[in-house]
Amino acid sequence: MMDGKAELERVDLGLQAPILIQRQAPSQKSLLETAKAKLKKNCSLSPATLKDALLGFFPVIGWLPKYRFRDYIVGDIMSGLVIGVILVPQAIAYSLLAGLKPIYSLYTSFFANIIYFLMGTSRHVSVGIFSLLCLMVGQVVDRELQLAGFDLNEDISPGSRNSSNETFLASDLPLEGIGPECGKECYAISIATALTFLAGVYQVLMGLFQLGFVSTYLSQPLLDGFATGASLTILTSQVKYLFGIKIPRHQGYGMFLTTWVNMIRNIGQANVCDVITSAICLTVLVSAKELADRYKKRLKIPLPTELLIIIAATLVSHFGNLHERYGSSISGDIPTGFIPPKAPDFGLMHRVALDAVPIAIIGFAFTISLSEMFAKNYGYTIRANQEMFAVGFCNIIPSFFHSFTTSAALAKSLVKTSTGCHTQVSSVVSAAVVLLVLLVLAPLFYSLQKSVLACIIIVSLKGALWKFRDVPKQYRMNRTDALVWCVTMASSALISTEIGLLVGVLFSMLCVVGRTQHPRVALLGQVEDTVFYEDSRRYENLLPVPKIKIFRFEAPLYYANKDFFLKSLYKMADLDPALEAAKRKRREKEEPALEGRLVEKGAMGELGQADTTCHLVPRQSEFHTIIIDCSSVLFLDTAGVSTLKNVRKDYRVVNISVLLAGCNPSVMDSLKRGGYFDNTEAGVKESQFYSVHGAVQFVRAREQVNK
Numbered sequence: 001m002m003d004g005k006a007e008l009e010r011v012d013l014g015l016q017a018p019i020l021i022q023r024q025a026p027s028q029k030s031l032l033e034t035a036k037a038k039l040k041k042n043c044s045l046s047p048a049t050l051k052d053a054l055l056g057f058f059p060v061i062g063w064l065p066k067y068r069f070r071d072y073i074v075g076d077i078m079s080g081l082v083i084g085v086i087l088v089p090q091a092i093a094y095s096l097l098a099g100l101k102p103i104y105s106l107y108t109s110f111f112a113n114i115i116y117f118l119m120g121t122s123r124h125v126s127v128g129i130f131s132l133l134c135l136m137v138g139q140v141v142d143r144e145l146q147l148a149g150f151d152l153n154e155d156i157s158p159g160s161r162n163s164s165n166e167t168f169l170a171s172d173l174p175l176e177g178i179g180p181e182c183g184k185e186c187y188a189i190s191i192a193t194a195l196t197f198l199a200g201v202y203q204v205l206m207g208l209f210q211l212g213f214v215s216t217y218l219s220q221p222l223l224d225g226f227a228t229g230a231s232l233t234i235l236t237s238q239v240k241y242l243f244g245i246k247i248p249r250h251q252g253y254g255m256f257l258t259t260w261v262n263m264i265r266n267i268g269q270a271n272v273c274d275v276i277t278s279a280i281c282l283t284v285l286v287s288a289k290e291l292a293d294r295y296k297k298r299l300k301i302p303l304p305t306e307l308l309i310i311i312a313a314t315l316v317s318h319f320g321n322l323h324e325r326y327g328s329s330i331s332g333d334i335p336t337g338f339i340p341p342k343a344p345d346f347g348l349m350h351r352v353a354l355d356a357v358p359i360a361i362i363g364f365a366f367t368i369s370l371s372e373m374f375a376k377n378y379g380y381t382i383r384a385n386q387e388m389f390a391v392g393f394c395n396i397i398p399s400f401f402h403s404f405t406t407s408a409a410l411a412k413s414l415v416k417t418s419t420g421c422h423t424q425v426s427s428v429v430s431a432a433v434v435l436l437v438l439l440v441l442a443p444l445f446y447s448l449q450k451s452v453l454a455c456i457i458i459v460s461l462k463g464a465l466w467k468f469r470d471v472p473k474q475y476r477m478n479r480t481d482a483l484v485w486c487v488t489m490a491s492s493a494l495i496s497t498e499i500g501l502l503v504g505v506l507f508s509m510l511c512v513v514g515r516t517q518h519p520r521v522a523l524l525g526q527v528e529d530t531v532f533y534e535d536s537r538r539y540e541n542l543l544p545v546p547k548i549k550i551f552r553f554e555a556p557l558y559y560a561n562k563d564f565f566l567k568s569l570y571k572m573a574d575l576d577p578a579l580e581a582a583k584r585k586r587r588e589k590e591e592p593a594l595e596g597r598l599v600e601k602g603a604m605g606e607l608g609q610a611d612t613t614c615h616l617v618p619r620q621s622e623f624h625t626i627i628i629d630c631s632s633v634l635f636l637d638t639a640g641v642s643t644l645k646n647v648r649k650d651y652r653v654v655n656i657s658v659l660l661a662g663c664n665p666s667v668m669d670s671l672k673r674g675g676y677f678d679n680t681e682a683g684v685k686e687s688q689f690y691s692v693h694g695a696v697q698f699v700r701a702r703e704q705v706n707k
Helices: 004-012 031-043 047-057 060-066 069-098 102-119 131-147 184-208 212-217 220-243 255-265 272-294 305-320 322-326 346-352 356-378 384-396 410-418 425-445 450-460 462-477 479-494 497-517 562-573 577-600 604-616 638-653 665-673 681-687 692-706
Strands: 521-527 533-535 548-553 625-629 657-661
Touching: 047 060, 047 384, 060 102, 069 102, 069 131, 069 220, 069 305, 069 410, 069 425, 069 450, 102 384, 102 425, 131 184, 131 220, 131 346, 131 356, 131 497, 184 346, 184 356, 184 384, 212 497, 220 255, 220 272, 220 356, 220 450, 220 462, 220 479, 220 497, 255 479, 272 305, 272 322, 272 450, 305 322, 305 425, 305 450, 356 384, 356 410, 356 497, 462 479, 479 497, 521 562, 548 562, 548 692, 562 625, 562 638, 577 638, 625 638, 625 692, 638 657, 638 665, 657 692
Parallel strands: 548 625, 625 657
Antiparallel strands: 521 533, 521 548
């Protein structure tokens, strides 16, 4: 850092001081040369590069041979079993959200765990079905079913032509690419797999083209608001199962309000059996959650409350014949084994291409954020690019096996870490539990009531819905973040999840732009007996700098805020140079006429020399120098450079100098390219300084020289 004295000696006394700081010469490589070097590095084929590529694409090859069996195996098996036990009821329950049969949710959970075990770099995240993505998939599936002519309200008219038990001829569909005959269930999973395949392709392409920066536009308040808004939508979609009410399934914008209106209108049709079942299940689940939260330090493993509820409810429903006696809605047949693999229907992909974009972004954003969080907490590193590949292939490959979109889920990941997980071997154990259900146990859940599944889904939303309690605290910490949360939450719930995400991104970006358009400005005063200067409105006992105004602008200076910069500078300095110049010109024109009138009237002798001077000499400003503190200016564009040039020019007309202080290298480069400085080295040294104090010392020394 150069001090003010060295700067002054160079400029005012004509001495060449020693150079203490010197910019490095910029790299002279052309863009073509840089591209060639990267291509040579990344595309060269050799045994070593092939090995590195294989290890990079399948991290399991690197860490599994080093697996510390004695230290890790017990914790991994325990956490894998617990997650597997949790996955089974969640998979069956979340099938309601996706609008698909439970068997497809089980397929999704199985394949996602296996693939992430092979390709993931995080040791602790649990990848599988995620409620928000299930909701988004379900909305697309319902929309396409409706457009294809299927009846979404099969519970209302079970005997209708569009029932799930009746096939639908391809010739009746407004689409191509469907098999010779395809029923409602077949068409629904075809839409879901096409959507999942495209979402995975988008995620892989993001990894290939290094587009992970897209997730940086999804701030934490935005993600929290989106999760809460989507949770309200999920809650709304499940309430009808709690009461056993058969109401039309509304699609499109405003589903939240429309569904609640229909619920209130049809509340008299509630099924007493479902209401009682829901009340009991909610009471048990909420109580168990509260006890688990209160005594989580004492409990080494979480209570498998959901599984116990499902087992008990299935037994009661089966032996009590609740479906036959009271008309309670049940899950129905869940087949065992695997359906033969089938390629996603490419004829449907153009219909869901846009829908896959927000699903892909949300999926990898949650996965990467959770992976980074656990990596930081447990002291290891992840590769974000590989995480995008991993979650992408967790969607692409399972889409050939009748599965739908997956990502990392916070709740299951937290359970995984709390039960002793060390590596992704636990995912293999979880997959084995799901496989056991797929091969043997699935038909046993035939009599399970949908109201029980709805209760499990609603209670799982507790964490997201509880975010409402944090809004006052967030508002006190940062009002803008609280506003982003509220706008994203409201638009996600009241309009739609996709529109809510888009509105949240745009609004948060507008907030950032708004902060730079109207940033904080300050007039600085000196901290007594120091070289530091601070905002005179925010701190007491600061000393004003005589004859000098020090102005700080705390934002980049660019086209959107240049007018605010000028207005703030003129207001702080209490001097608009254009107006002042106009006033002085007007005085200069009026003075000869005034002098002539005074002479004619013989008033010169009467007024005296002093009074004559008051009439003839223009009023001098209270200061002669403005120092602009650029330490908070991150960058300048062309409009910003022009603004600074015009400011210096305008103030020079009224005999006021403008100096810059604290410019970073980027700002300096912009100023030089924009022609702000003279071509000489001295011109640069006279116009900008490394510190505000250096500029003040320069002005003081110049005053001494001019005396």
